[in-house]
Amino acid sequence: MSKRDYYEILGVARDATEEDLKKAYRRSAMKHHPDRNPGDKASEESFKECKEAYETLSDTNKRRMYDAHGHAAFEHGMGGGGPGFADMGDIFGDIFGNIFGGAGGGSRGPRRGADIGYVMELGLEEAVRGVEKQIEIPTLDECETCDGSGSQDGKLETCSTCQGRGQVRFQRGIFSMQQGCPHCGGRGRIIANPCGDCDGQGRVERTKTLQVKVPAGVDSGDRIRLSGEGEAGPAGTPPGDLYVDIRVRDHEIFQRDGDDLHCEVPIRISQAALGDSIRVPTLEGEIELRIPAETQSGKTFRLRGKGVRSVRSRSTGDLFCRVAVETPVNLTSEQRELLEKFEATFSGDGARRHSPKSSTFLDGVRVFWDRMTG
Known part of the structure; x- marks a missing residue:
């Protein structure tokens, strides 16, 4: 059975740029991935077929040989080893690494904006009950003039340096070497008319105002992720994420230990000796605590369910009141x-x-x- 043409498999023209190949590969690979089509042998074969096509056409040397000799370039050892099939782990890593900017080979330049962090300080009451806060983040945001494309009119031109391949070859002595095109950054295309507001970068420095909803029960060390609220990616690539790290300030009455609260309650010698009913604070208001006669300093009373409601398990901790007999x-x-x-x-x-x-x-x-x- 003869092999199908690689360009036909990916549905691209023979002068397709590297970016065109990636988009076509991503579209086809996602459609036929075995995880999305369990038990479907036809989809699995299509998936392997598009992977083989992309591996060949995304490599400058292999593509040049394929354009000149077709599939024969990789038969009988002519190509120094044709495109083989990796296991499913490698395939999965290829899709989500090479295409989405992971550590896989062939990735050139940033594929998304940088993640940014923000430390949010809260009072204990805010952390326990939950709160919505407005924050201001200095960041690189998408240019509104060009919608992040970097182009004033949306037009792109094939890079004249690499002829749209994204790589350039140069000779150093007897060695022939290739690298990402320095003119287009490995994208194969350049912006014809750069946006005047962002100088063709697709992003500008700006202070962004966001509303952050903090769930009830958070504690110091907890982190809230706001997807897509990090730095805008260059020239229209996806933005990064914003990570809000929670830091809860010390409280004048309560000390928090996980979902439990602790406080010290001063009482007089006469109250400790004779017993008494006193009012103690909780997060929900004051309640009555009975002090038995002959209570010693340091005695701890446990008030069940008067602590913090966990943000994870939704269970509620306890309040521990330690009495201190005052002189x-x-x-x-x-x-x-x-x-x-x-x-x-x-x-x-x-x-x-x-x-x-x-x-x-x-x-x-x-x-x-x-x-x-x-």
Whole structure:
């Protein structure tokens, strides 16, 4: 069975530029890719056929030989090894690498605009509840005058240096070498009438204003991607993406640990000893917390479901309130007298049962000194 003409397979003219070949290859490869046509042998063969055609015509040397000798150029070793078939991993990488600007061979110049980053600072309340913020980004944006094409009238001319092939060949001694055309940047075409506003670049420096919707529950280190909001690509190529990195400022009351919140609640000695009901803050307003009698400083109370609702699992964390018993200051003479009378009641051995931590500490000190002096 005779092979079909490579130009016919890709549906391009024989003087097609490299860019024409890429567009035709992408269109045909996407249509016949095995992942899109599972089990379809005809589509798989068509896919291999268009890949073979593109591999040959996109290579300057192979294309010149094919134009001169047709398929015979790669038979019986004439071409130094004809176009073969890679495995599916290589095929997949070829489509999304070479065509879309990846690391695959044959890629020349940028295929999309650069990604840019922005750090957004939020208060804890904003991060917990979600917020929509307006930001300003200095960037390279698409030229509105030429719609990013770089051309004043939309017309392109075949590059006179490389004759539309995107590559040039030069001789250095006995060696013949080729490289991307420096005149057209490897595109094979040049802009006939460059846009006056962007000098033919298709993009201009501009401060872009964007509305960013931050979902509820984000935390420091989270990242929001805005597809296509990065720098515009040169001469109409796709734009990059904008990555918004979240940084949550420290809060005056709460410390966040994942989806949990922690806070310290000061109480008086009398409240700790006798017990009391106090009001404590939460993200939803104040609630009542019951302090049992004889509560020690450092005791932590857990309020379930009063933390942060996760942006990922949608579960809600807890609030941990750690009580700190405060020593009273600025005492009046009456208060001082009452405390002195109160302290006098702790004299003698009976005082040990009122101060469990002090008793344990003093017992430990005695054991320590006994070891040191024994």
